[in-house]
Amino acid sequence: xxxxxxxxxxxxxxxxxxxxxxxxxxxxxxxxxxxxxxxxxxxxxxxxxxxxxxxxxxxxxxxxxxxxxxxxxxxxxxxxxxxxxxxxxxxxxxxxxxxxxxxxxxxxxxxxxxxxxxxxxxxxxxxxxxxxxxxxxxxxxxxxxxxxxxxxxxxxxxxxxxxxxxxxxxxxxxxxxxxxxxxxxxxxxxxxxxxxxxxxxxxxxxxxxxxxxxxxxxxxxxxxxxxxxxxxxxxxxxxxxxxxxxxxxxxxxxxxxxxxxxxxxxxxxxxxxxxxxxxxxxxxxxxxxxxxxxxxxxxxxxxxxxxxxxxxxxxxxxxxxxxxxxxxxxxxxxxxxxxxxxxxxxxxxxxxxxxxxxxxxxxxxxxxxxxxxxxxxxxxxxxxxxxxxxxxxxxxxxxxxxxxxxxxxxxxxxxxxxxxxxxxxxxxxxxxxxxxxxxxxxxxxxxxxxxxxxxxxxxxxxxxxxxxxxxxxxxxxxxxxxxxxxxxxxxxxxxxxxxxxxx
Numbered sequence: 001x002x003x004x005x006x007x008x009x010x011x012x013x014x015x016x017x018x019x020x021x022x023x024x025x026x027x028x029x030x031x032x033x034x035x036x037x038x039x040x041x042x043x044x045x046x047x048x049x050x051x052x053x054x055x056x057x058x059x060x061x062x063x064x065x066x067x068x069x070x071x072x073x074x075x076x077x078x079x080x081x082x083x084x085x086x087x088x089x090x091x092x093x094x095x096x097x098x099x100x101x102x103x104x105x106x107x108x109x110x111x112x113x114x115x116x117x118x119x120x121x122x123x124x125x126x127x128x129x130x131x132x133x134x135x136x137x138x139x140x141x142x143x144x145x146x147x148x149x150x151x152x153x154x155x156x157x158x159x160x161x162x163x164x165x166x167x168x169x170x171x172x173x174x175x176x177x178x179x180x181x182x183x184x185x186x187x188x189x190x191x192x193x194x195x196x197x198x199x200x201x202x203x204x205x206x207x208x209x210x211x212x213x214x215x216x217x218x219x220x221x222x223x224x225x226x227x228x229x230x231x232x233x234x235x236x237x238x239x240x241x242x243x244x245x246x247x248x249x250x251x252x253x254x255x256x257x258x259x260x261x262x263x264x265x266x267x268x269x270x271x272x273x274x275x276x277x278x279x280x281x282x283x284x285x286x287x288x289x290x291x292x293x294x295x296x297x298x299x300x301x302x303x304x305x306x307x308x309x310x311x312x313x314x315x316x317x318x319x320x321x322x323x324x325x326x327x328x329x330x331x332x333x334x335x336x337x338x339x340x341x342x343x344x345x346x347x348x349x350x351x352x353x354x355x356x357x358x359x360x361x362x363x364x365x366x367x368x369x370x371x372x373x374x375x376x377x378x379x380x381x382x383x384x385x386x387x388x389x390x391x392x393x394x395x396x397x398x399x400x401x402x403x404x405x406x407x408x409x410x411x412x413x414x415x416x417x418x419x420x421x422x423x424x425x426x427x428x429x430x431x432x433x434x435x436x437x438x439x440x441x442x443x444x445x446x447x448x449x450x451x452x453x454x455x456x457x458x459x460x461x462x463x464x465x466x467x468x469x470x471x472x473x474x475x476x477x478x479x480x481x482x483x484x485x486x487x488x489x490x491x492x493x494x495x496x497x498x499x500x501x502x503x
Contacts, residue, residue, distance in 0.1 A: 020273060048103065048468050055090040056099040063087055063099060081472070082465060088210045091118025094472065104465075108472040111290065112437075113322045115191035115351030123393045124355055130389040133351035139166075141224060153360065156333055163368040165361040166383040168347030170322040171199030173359040175283070177345045178203055178379070181283035181316045188222040188443050189277035191310070192285040195293035200322055207285050210292060220483035222282070226272040227267035228290065229298045231452055232430045232441065233449060233497040242297040243338055245412045246419040246431050249446070262299035269306050272314060274441055281315040283344075288335025291323035295439025302337040316344035316367065322359075324435070326351045326400055330408025330435025337433065354394050358387040407435035414438060427452060 011214060057490060060068070068088055080086075087099045096104045106118070111264070116123065124495065128174025130452070137143055146166070154162050167173050182188060190207065194196060196208035205213065206220015232249060238252025241261050254260045275283075286303060290296035305316045324335030325348045332338050334346070351357035371377060398404060415433060418440055422428040429443035442452040442460075464471050 021418040031423075046467050049105065051092075051095055051103060053092040053152065054147045055101060056091070058089045058099040058101070060089075060099075074186055074391060074393075082462065086465070086470075093117035093120065100232075102468070104468050106470050108470050110220045110355055111350070112328070112473060113350040114355050115328075116354050116394055116401070116403065118355075120354065120397060121384075122397055125389060126389050126393040127386065128357075130386050133274045134385045135140045136381070136384055136386070139378070139383045143385050143388075146383040147393065149388040149392045152392055153472075156395070157346065157362055158342060158368045160364040160366075161362050162344075163363050163365055165363075165377070166387070167349075167359040167361065167378075167379055168357045168381050168387075169199075169359050170320075170347065171204050172379075173322070173349055173361050174198045174199055174207065174320060174349040175203045176337060176348050176361050177285070177318050177363075178207070178282075179368055179375070180345055180361070180371050181318065182222075183374040185280070185282045185314050185368045187278065187280045187282040187314060189281040190223050190283050190285060190315075191226050191272060191277060191281065192226045193228040193287075194286060195230070195288065195290055195296060196285065196320075196404065198285055198290035199292075209254075213301075224276045226276075227265065227268040228296060229262070229268075229302050230294070230296050231261055231299055231306065232296075232432070234261075234265070236264040239301060240284065241299040242394065243300055244297060244415065244432050244434055245413070246415045248429075248430050248432065249422070250458075258284045259299045259301060262305070265299060265302055266305050266309075269309060273309060277313075279313070281310065282315045283315040284310040284320055285320055288338060289329070289434065291436055295433045297434070297435055298339075303341050305340050306344070317341070318345040319343035320347050322347060322349045326394075326398060327404030328407055328435055329436050330404060330411050333404060352388050352394065353387060356387055356390045358391055404435075411435040440498075 014460055043480075067085070073168065077120070088096055089099050090097045091106070091114075094117065098104070103298045106114070108117070134143060139146070145328070149166075150164050153164060165176060167176065170438070178190060190206040192209060194209045196207060197213070198204045200208065200213060202219045205215070206219075206223030208214075209225045215337075228234065229237075231241040231252075237322075238250045238254060238258050238261070239247045239249070240252060240254040241247070241259050252261055256260075284306065310317055319334070319336040319341075321335055323479050324370060325333070325346075327333050328351065329335055329338055336343050336346070345363045346359060347359070347361050351356050352360060355424060411434065414436075415431060415438055418428075418431045418438065422431045426445050427442055428440060429446055429449050430441040430442075432439045442457070444450045444452060461471065461473060
């Protein structure tokens with residue numbers, strides 16, 4: 001591992017190791033601490049933030065037995081994040097505890113899923129109460145939790161996005177959105193960005209354009225990819241292009257109010273419409289900020305023009321809010337609002353249930369009726385009483401604890417701090433994001449912008465775990481990307497080509 005990374009890792013860890021992420025910017029006195037701790041010696045052991053929670057004693061399966069069972073009976077797909085898999089036992093807000101009682105600061109949150117904290121007391125209480133009242137009934141019967149939740153969720157979305165379909169996962173939500181787009185438009189072709197992740201089901205694999213999720217068998221028919229308007233690694237873009245407190249240091253000829261990079265990427269989008277799809281299309285899927293690909297932000301104004309072009313071809317516009325929704329971006333509750341657009345369909349999952357299997361598709365009455373004419377859509381577990389009760393409590397916690405505002409305040413503070421690390425370290429190529437969806441792209445050097453080698457990223461990942469910091473990995477070349485999500489609206493995600501992503 002490079003000496004530069006060792007210094008950066010210590011700086012990053014100490015920059016983020018507060019007892020709890022502050023809801024306001026630290027005082028000048030605290031700011032002096034942030035500055036001084038980054039100058040500690042390379043071999044100074046970082047101190048964990050204090051925690052007032054004591055986990056229960058682990059009394060379940062022995063570690064070796066867990067490994068044996070996993071090898072014999074669970075999926076052979078390599079999913080364990082570490083060479084020595086982490087066996088977790090308990091969680092409390094931003095903390096996780098393993099079977100030996102070791103404490104970890106969770107900067108991953110189950111891939112942007114634990115939105116208000118592990119085992120949040122209010123969510124726990126609501127779940128326990130509903131568990132004792134009614135676990136399950138399918139949507140053929142009415143029950144108050146589904147209607148209460150529908151009213152709360154619909155109030156957070158603008159007209160005419162008021163018809164809600166409840167499901168179980170993000171892949172399932174995007175599956176249904178694809179079906180809606182085709183049923184409403186009577187067309188087939190759907191466009192998504194290169195680098196997009198919209199799910200791993202047979203249908204959504206066509207929308208997902210990250211190489212290692214692709215397979216050599218037919219799936220996702222009728223889907224076409226288009227160039228991702230990435231202003232850091234793409235052919236155009238630079239220091240005036242994206243909606244973030246921190247811009248890339250890459251130079252461009254754009255003006256603050258006139259993005260030439262956006263115009264160039266729109267020409268590429270037009271080229272896709274002219275060459276790769278039929279004259280009439282079903283729709284266009286876009287994450288407001290790409291998640292798995294490394295918190296990639298598009299040039300300002302791009303989505304607005306792209307939506308107009310799609311609608312001219314008869315297609316509908318779908319905003320995939322699975323990672324960006326529920327206040328994570330700080331300035332707005334939904335990511336599409338940061339682009340000044342109104343989609344025809346919105347999909348959501350992950351943070352919607354704080355880890356409980358839950359998802360939703362929200363659309364217009366017109367599109368919902370088009371689907372109903374073509375299909376008797378039914379979902380056994382969608383709208384389950386437990387899910388709806390938990391979903392309602394999550395919305396209440398976000399509001400009561402001002403977590404959207406916290407994302408804006410703390411996220412902006414973190415972005416500016418990370419930008420200072422970028423200016424200091426050659427291997428930090430880019431810092432980007434909005435609210436508490438933050439990407440730090442790791443490179444060999446700023447001139448080439450080439451990804452950091454796999455072995456160095458592996459070492460980074462292990463070092464973070466050793467210091468009690470859990471981060472994830474993702475991006476176009478997964479070996480170079482680390483993902484970080486902090487629960488309780490306090491997130492940090494590191495991903496991308498050589499990117500750390502923080503939520």
